[in-house]
Amino acid sequence: MVSSNFAENIAAENERSLSTLVRTIARFQGSFSLTLVCCNYASLRDAMLQKLRDRSTVEYQELVLETATKILHQAILNAVQEQPPKALIVVGIESVDAIDNLLAGANRSRDQFKQDFAFPLILWVTDYVLSKFSRSATDLKSWAPPPIQFTMPPDDLIIFLQQQADQAFANFDNFKLKDCEIESLENDWLNLAPALDQQLQASWQFIRGLVQSQKNHIDLAIKYYQHSLAFWQQNNQLEKQGIVCQKIALAYNRKAEFHRAEKQDYWQEARKYLQQSLDSFEQAQRNDLAAKCISELGEVLRLLQAWKELKILAQKALKMHIICGTPSQIAEDYGFLAEVALQNLEWEKACKLAELALAVLAQTGVSKQDTGLYLLLLAKGQRNLSQQSEAVNNLKTAKKIRDLKMMCSFI
Template identity: 20%
Template sequence: MPLETTLKLRKENNLNYQGLLSLIEASENTLSILIAVCDDRNLRDKIIEDCEKELLPNIASYHARLDQNEPSLRAAIYKIVPSEEFKKNEKYTLLNITGAEDLFFIRNNGEKSQQEKFFGYLQWTREGLREFPYPIVLWVTNQILVNLSRKAPDFWSWRKGVFHFIPEASLTPVLPPDNRIISDDYLKEDDSHSLSLEDLEELISNTENKRGKNDPNLVTLYNRLGDVYFNRIKSGVAVSFPDEKENALHCYYQALDISREVVDRYGEGNSLQNLGIIYNYLAKYQEAIKYNQQSLAIFKEIGDGHGEACSYKNLGNAYYFLGQYEQAREYYQQSLAITREIGDRKVEATSYNNLGSVY
């Protein structure tokens, strides 16, 4: 289900929030390293607060900060684990670790910087974390993320997922000091940040075994697995196009069935939209139109402007490929009007480009 709290998240953030929740709930009694990326401390703290509330009463959440002088993840966890409160807890446990945002990358008198120490500890901490059978959410900034895979590759290889959260207009952002921000490399899309096909299949299997085949988290997990198969097809790395096409469709239909069973309207709209997109790619334009019209109706109903704009855009694409340019132009214009209203620059730019193709 989408986040229903005092903070209304934009679609990208809400998708990542749902993915984070799904992996936390699917990682019971298992070491699961989850990396959450957020430059805005206000947004980060609000997400942690809402996440902890949503997981109650089944999951107990604990929070620790890295020490700036000795920024060891394992040491930060040890601040929590020996506590009497932790020992008495009989619930499934989640650990949130913050403090990385305060680590400097500038060296002092030739000594290693705080970030260099942090990456050094991470690189050699993997085996030491085995004694903690819990999901661990490590909160980092984009600047730290850029260097994480390069400077702590062993730790990076253990990640179960990376979740990006971008500043929200409804909050006053509190960003890291300028001397900790370097490049814009993190803005480039990187598929390595996604869960692997094998990880997703394992999480789905674990969730189905522990919580049943209609667990709400499966809506997000099946949609993500469908995305993995679809991306393999589009990028040309699919081992078998017919098999992976059927796998992608199966995953989207599974997500759709479960979303309807648990009455998750947002998940239903997202699943329908995914089906519309893949059918458009497969040149089955009438199917694409059918599913995008259904997703449009749901996003209108629940007031999701981003989803509505994307559905209009996808309908425009289907009619464009059918050669019905007037109808396509009408949908592109509706998409553009909504993206302007909600400030969605990415879809707005796509809508402008699409409109240019039908004039």
């Protein structure tokens, strides 16, 4: 762990900062003053605000800015005009969509703050926001003394990182980390890394991969994923291996979208990692994760037109999804098998499989987009069976659901 003296020093500094904030709120009653409080982590901010509520003898008001806030002065005015507070703390500036415009506008209207707000105004910011103050709101910032700083103690930072790692692996499709916290963790990483065990370092690499993927920095995401994967493979942690491999495969699928000339190579990479992912989930007996992964692998095989392999996989997937899958997954399996039948010129079989897919979806009322795909497969089979009127009707219905480009590939 981190040196106890270092951790104690940070805790003491935070206590001094809290005392300074308490005095500031009490000292400037009845007049305008501006104070900037810098804290890079929401969890630490919330903890310090709770301590402030317990210690302050002045009843102050808190305002959380909405992400769509455009004018800081107006947002504050709306919050306080009915009953001016003794002090106001504003949080959430880092989450505003147009921070630069917000701060530039506040800088232009800075005299209105003095005229309209006869109370201490405390703006809670991050290092990221503070740097933008220096560029977009220099004059307004000059009204405030040096920012009051709150720093996350190293041990708390490690706990925070572990919590984020647990969330990332538990909900990897929807995991998000605030930009300000990402930047802070990146900055703290060099000092923090020696105190982390290898497992947490591997988890952090996975988080970095997720973040870069969300920013469409795909090559960098793959680099971080690979660093993470190496540890899980060395330590035979099958579930995490499967999750990271699945994310690497998704990254290669994204590369195929961006670089169409090389799509075949990227799909082959995605296929390789999805197969590794599926193998890992099955060995770990995580059938729920395997059920999702096998569908993704089937889609890649379809893109590669690997019909023989797709047939074998779809048959396996169907058995799996009947036990632990969803109606959409079952319908997709029938759809894969219908496409294989079409490629093998087995028209009647293709029609029956497409009808099975439609029947499954009809019982659940799920995605019309999927219904359109299976209607197209059915229509193609019917057309080759000389069932022209049925094929035309299904194509017309599908046309209302699928776009014209998709239609043309099947007609």
